[in-house]
Amino acid sequence: NMDHPRLYQKNRGRFENPNMGDFFELNGFEGVLATTGKPLLRRGTAQPLTIEVVAGDIKLEDLAHDIYALSHLSYASPGNAMSLPFT
Numbered sequence: 001n002m003d004h005p006r007l008y009q010k011n012r013g014r015f016e017n018p019n020m021g022d023f024f025e026l027n028g029f030e031g032v033l034a035t036t037g038k039p040l041l042r043r044g045t046a047q048p049l050t051i052e053v054v055a056g057d058i059k060l061e062d063l064a065h066d067i068y069a070l071s072h073l074s075y076a077s078p079g080n081a082m083s084l085p086f087t
Contacts, residue, residue: 005032005048005049005050006045006048007022007024007032007034007037007046007048009022016038017034017036017037017038017041017045017046018034018037018038018046018048019034019037019038019039020034020035020036020037020038020039020040020041020068021033021034021035021037021068022034022037023061023064023068025060025061028060029052029053029054029060030050030051030052030053030060031050031051031060031061031064032048032049032050032051033048033049033051033064033067033068034046034048035048035049035067035068035071049067049071051063051064051067
């Protein structure tokens with residue numbers, strides 16, 4: 001069980017925030033999803049979500065896609081990302 005996952009990308013020897021929507025599967029039932037990141041996150045560090053399938057037969061990649069789509073319903077601030085805390 002991870003407490004604080006970290007996704008990053010290496011660009012010309014520098015570590016940078018991941019792109020929004022980047023997903024890394026840890027195993028068949030756990031993964032890490034970046035709901036914030038490049039290009040909208042201009043300052044700070046992206047705080048990705050850990051996703052865990054605890055029941056059912058849904059594919060982890062499909063679940064990550066749905067969570068990513070639902071995490072950007074911010075009509076009050078167009079052009080900026082809004083990360084929702086899913087439980």
